[in-house]
Amino acid sequence: MEVCRQLRGTCNIxxxxxxxxKLPGVSRALNTSEVGAENxxxxxxxGKGEKLVTCEEAHAPRxxxxxxxxxxxxxxxxxxxxxxxxxxxxxxxxxxxLLGSFPGCLPDQRVLKRQAHQVEICALVLRxxxxxxxxFLVGRGETLLSHFYKGPVxxxxxxxxxxxx
Amino acid sequence: MAAxxxxxxxxxRRGLCLPLTGRRAAICGRAPxxxxxxxxxxxxxxxxxxxxxxxxxxxxxxxxWDKVAVLQALASTVHRDATAAPYAFQDDPYLIPTSSxxxxxxxxxxxxxxxxxxxxxxxxxxxxxxxIAEPHIPCFMPEYxxxxxxxxxxxxxxxxxxxRKVKASVDMFDQLLxxxxxxxxxxxxxxxxxxxxxxNQEPSTNYNFQQREQAEELEEATEGNNEKPQKAAGHxxxxxxxxxxxxxxxxxxxxxxxxxxxxxxIRGMVKHRAPTQALNLxxxxxxNRLRADVHTxxxxxxxxxFVVNEKLEEKWNNILDLLKQMVAQNVKPNLQTFNTILKCxxxxxxxxxxxxxxxxxxxxxxxxxxxxxxxxxxIQLFYQHENPxxxxxxxxxxxxxxxxxxxxxPKDPDDDMFFQSAMRVCSSLRxxxxxxxxxxxxxxxxxxxxxxxDHRRNFYYFKFxxxxxxxxxxxxxxxxxxxxxxxxFFPHSQTLIDLLQALDVAxxxxxxxxxxxxxxxxxHSFRRDLKEEILMLMARDRHPPExxxxxxxxxxxxxxxxxxxxxxxPSWLASSLNCIAVLFLRAGRTQExxxxxxxxxxxxxxxxxxxxxxxxxxxxxxxxxxxxxxIVKLAGAFSLPICESLTQRLMADFTLSQEQKEALGDLTAxxxxxxxxxxSDSDNDVGKGx
Numbered sequence: 001m002e003v004c005r006q007l008r009g010t011c012n013i014x015x016x017x018x019x020x021x022k023l024p025g026v027s028r029a030l031n032t033s034e035v036g037a038e039n040x041x042x043x044x045x046x047g048k049g050e051k052l053v054t055c056e057e058a059h060a061p062r063x064x065x066x067x068x069x070x071x072x073x074x075x076x077x078x079x080x081x082x083x084x085x086x087x088x089x090x091x092x093x094x095x096x097x098l099l100g101s102f103p104g105c106l107p108d109q110r111v112l113k114r115q116a117h118q119v120e121i122c123a124l125v126l127r128x129x130x131x132x133x134x135x136f137l138v139g140r141g142e143t144l145l146s147h148f149y150k151g152p153v154x155x156x157x158x159x160x161x162x163x164x165x
Numbered sequence: 166m167a168a169x170x171x172x173x174x175x176x177x178r179r180g181l182c183l184p185l186t187g188r189r190a191a192i193c194g195r196a197p198x199x200x201x202x203x204x205x206x207x208x209x210x211x212x213x214x215x216x217x218x219x220x221x222x223x224x225x226x227x228x229x230w231d232k233v234a235v236l237q238a239l240a241s242t243v244h245r246d247a248t249a250a251p252y253a254f255q256d257d258p259y260l261i262p263t264s265s266x267x268x269x270x271x272x273x274x275x276x277x278x279x280x281x282x283x284x285x286x287x288x289x290x291x292x293x294x295x296x297i298a299e300p301h302i303p304c305f306m307p308e309y310x311x312x313x314x315x316x317x318x319x320x321x322x323x324x325x326x327x328x329r330k331v332k333a334s335v336d337m338f339d340q341l342l343x344x345x346x347x348x349x350x351x352x353x354x355x356x357x358x359x360x361x362x363x364x365n366q367e368p369s370t371n372y373n374f375q376q377r378e379q380a381e382e383l384e385e386a387t388e389g390n391n392e393k394p395q396k397a398a399g400h401x402x403x404x405x406x407x408x409x410x411x412x413x414x415x416x417x418x419x420x421x422x423x424x425x426x427x428x429x430x431i432r433g434m435v436k437h438r439a440p441t442q443a444l445n446l447x448x449x450x451x452x453n454r455l456r457a458d459v460h461t462x463x464x465x466x467x468x469x470x471f472v473v474n475e476k477l478e479e480k481w482n483n484i485l486d487l488l489k490q491m492v493a494q495n496v497k498p499n500l501q502t503f504n505t506i507l508k509c510x511x512x513x514x515x516x517x518x519x520x521x522x523x524x525x526x527x528x529x530x531x532x533x534x535x536x537x538x539x540x541x542x543x544i545q546l547f548y549q550h551e552n553p554x555x556x557x558x559x560x561x562x563x564x565x566x567x568x569x570x571x572x573x574x575p576k577d578p579d580d581d582m583f584f585q586s587a588m589r590v591c592s593s594l595r596x597x598x599x600x601x602x603x604x605x606x607x608x609x610x611x612x613x614x615x616x617x618x619d620h621r622r623n624f625y626y627f628k629f630x631x632x633x634x635x636x637x638x639x640x641x642x643x644x645x646x647x648x649x650x651x652x653x654f655f656p657h658s659q660t661l662i663d664l665l666q667a668l669d670v671a672x673x674x675x676x677x678x679x680x681x682x683x684x685x686x687x688x689h690s691f692r693r694d695l696k697e698e699i700l701m702l703m704a705r706d707r708h709p710p711e712x713x714x715x716x717x718x719x720x721x722x723x724x725x726x727x728x729x730x731x732x733x734x735p736s737w738l739a740s741s742l743n744c745i746a747v748l749f750l751r752a753g754r755t756q757e758x759x760x761x762x763x764x765x766x767x768x769x770x771x772x773x774x775x776x777x778x779x780x781x782x783x784x785x786x787x788x789x790x791x792x793x794x795x796i797v798k799l800a801g802a803f804s805l806p807i808c809e810s811l812t813q814r815l816m817a818d819f820t821l822s823q824e825q826k827e828a829l830g831d832l833t834a835x836x837x838x839x840x841x842x843x844x845s846d847s848d849n850d851v852g853k854g855x
Binding site: 148149 | 255256267270271274275278279281282285293296302307
């Protein structure tokens with residue numbers, strides 16, 4: 001960052017790019033964004049492979065539809081459909097609720113699927129808690145979420161181990 | 166216009182019930198019909214032709230479809246999946262129950278989660294107010310259980326009655342009376358309804374199905390011994406009607422009472438087991454020249470049956486009196502009346518059979534359709550004792566003939582007990598055709614709903630499958646086994662033993678390892694009787710070595726050992742040790758078989774004679790005299806009488822080295838000493854001769 005500022009101070013390169021141009025479309029300009037400011041959203045920092053990451057974390061967002069799928073499926077983003085924002089807000093609430101409801105039992109992100117007014121939550125669950133406790137949490141979660149969301153919520157749990165790649 | 170005319174004419178023709186020929190239809194279609202073809206002019210041959218291939222045009226009425234008709238049609242194309250667990254469970258191997266206890270506990274856990282959520286929702290309703298559902302779904306809104314109106318007024322009283330708050334409404338009523346306002350007759354009646362229904366106690370808020378099932382079982386138990394005083398049972402079951410409680414007090418305070426008040430009080434008293442008071446109140450009702458309604462008469466019939474210290478004929482006469490009074494007061498009986506009569510007749514045992522049939526005929530004469538509960542009471546009355554040797558009646562066949570193909574709707578709370586009692590009768594009569602008929606009835610239409618709660622369903626299928634194992638061919642039985650287990654019910658260990666015996670009869674013992682694998686899945690790996698049955702069947706005869714009996718035996722052995730590690734009490738039986746050792750020998754796994762011998766000594770069990778002979782055979786086959794000596798030593802240690810014949814055989818068949826012979830000599834000397842002590846003198850020479 002310091003270097004860039006010095007560069008800018010002495011050479012005025014970013015602002016003078018117009019004057020220095022000889023050919024249209026060609027400009028000699030340095031990349032003056034700050035170091036480390038590239039996009040970091042949803043990309044796991046993998047390093048050399050010592051860290052254990054799930055399949056979800058390992059792939060960047062550009063790999064959606066190629067190597068992984070969306071986590072939240074609804075029709076709000078289609079042409080002519082509205083209320084995508086409400087769906088997103090609800091998603092945030094649902095995910096936070098589930099994170100708290102199943103403490104330490106969720107190896108991966110939840111997948112939310114919406115059909116008409118029904119939400120189906122597909123959650124991977126560790127086999128750690130005893131089975132009746134899982135059923136208790138499922139019943140309680142389904143009822144509470146149905147009442148919040150005013151529509152049927154079906155919680156589908158698939159007990160499995162964490163899958164690392 | 167021609168169409169209208171022809172339509173009208175067609176209707177006339179339909180009224181005359183005459184068929185049209187094709188030609189005539191064409192004629193009337195074209196011309197406006199002032200010509201009326203009277204059918205009598207038609208020659209008989211037309212009617213003969215009318216029997217074949219003529220059209221009778223009948224315009225159907227317009228159909229209105231239910232909102233879910235499409236879904237119902239789609240649902241009717243799908244049958245039950247025999248490999249899937251019931252849909253209430255999450256579909257994953259970790260979460261699917263493997264025994265009936267587990268399924269019960271999982272369902273309870275889920276339900277308790279829902280109850281916990283409902284508790285939170287109803288305690289903090291302000292967080293759940295935002296309604297984004299279009300159209301509004303009322304079941305997702307929080308429910309209000311606290312009364313809103315705070316002042317003392319009749320509206321407040323009505324609200325508390327609606328919210329089922331017994332104590333609060335009684336207090337409100339008292340406050341209203343003290344303030345001097347008169348409470349209207351309707352409100353007082355509804356207050357009396359509330360009090361009589363709940364028996365002057367608060368409705369319990371922890372009303373989960375566990376309590377209800379226990380109550381049902383207690384009910385069945387107490388109905389069996391109805392001669393005992395019912396007060397003791399009443400306290401456990403529910404509420405008893407105490408004298409001078411709130412309901413009676415309020416009843417006495419009422420300035421005017423109409424028929425409804427009397428009726429409510431009578432019904433409340435009968436529900437909470439105060440039959441004599443109910444009958445007294447009924448006479449008071451008659452004295453006031455009021456009429457009772459049909460529900461009250463039903464309760465009164467029950468009351469006459471409850472009254473103790475009366476003979477059965479008197480009770481029946483009382484019931485007949487009540488019915489005559491019903492007729493006199495112009496009250497039409499309904500299904501509940503007849504069901505109550507039959508329920509009371511159940512207690513009359515043998516005397517009740519004739520009146521029961523009379524009741525049934527009366528019901529049909531009036532035109533009331535009997536429900537499944539009716540038939541359940543009749544079956545219980547006629548088949549009360551389990552043993553059929555007393556000359557059981559054939560009424561079950563008549564019942565099933567009548568019920569075949571009928572679809573029922575729920576009309577009586579006891580409807581779901583029919584299938585259980587029917588299958589019990591089929592099983593005691595050992596009649597498989599009848600059982601199939603009952604099962605078909607269960608599968609017609611929506612009758613599946615009447616199978617009842619878990620324990621009744623398990624009992625039904627337990628009896629059904631037991632009957633199948635007993636009477637049906639083995640292939641059909643195995644098909645039913647795959648179909649029913651485990652998707653419909655989890656097998657009891659007795660069921661599996663029945664199945665094993667059926668396999669034995671049909672000579673299909675090679676399926677035993679499969680059955681053992683299944684029984685491990687259903688949590689029966691620690692059932693002694695099941696394991697002994699399996700081992701006994703496997704070891705009884707010689708089987709070709711392809712059949713994997715030895716692996717199965719090894720598996721069973723490991724379950725025994727793990728059970729031993731956990732408990733201190735020994736779980737081995739001599740017979741099972743015998744069987745396992747024999748199976749190992751036959752499969753040629755001699756190492757493990759020899760280890761079994763060590764187990765014999767460890768658990769202090771005596772090996773059988775055939776087992777020792779087989780060991781000798783195998784030692785001979787492998788040609789090792791050391792093993793043979795081992796066997797003889799073992800037999801000697803247990804002081805078995807077979808020891809002698811074993812030593813003889815040893816000497817005869819084996820070539821022994823010198824020290825082995827000496828060791829054998831010592832051994833036989835010891836054994837012969839002990840033998841000679843116990844046996845008679847004549848054996849001495851034989852023993853010393855060795």
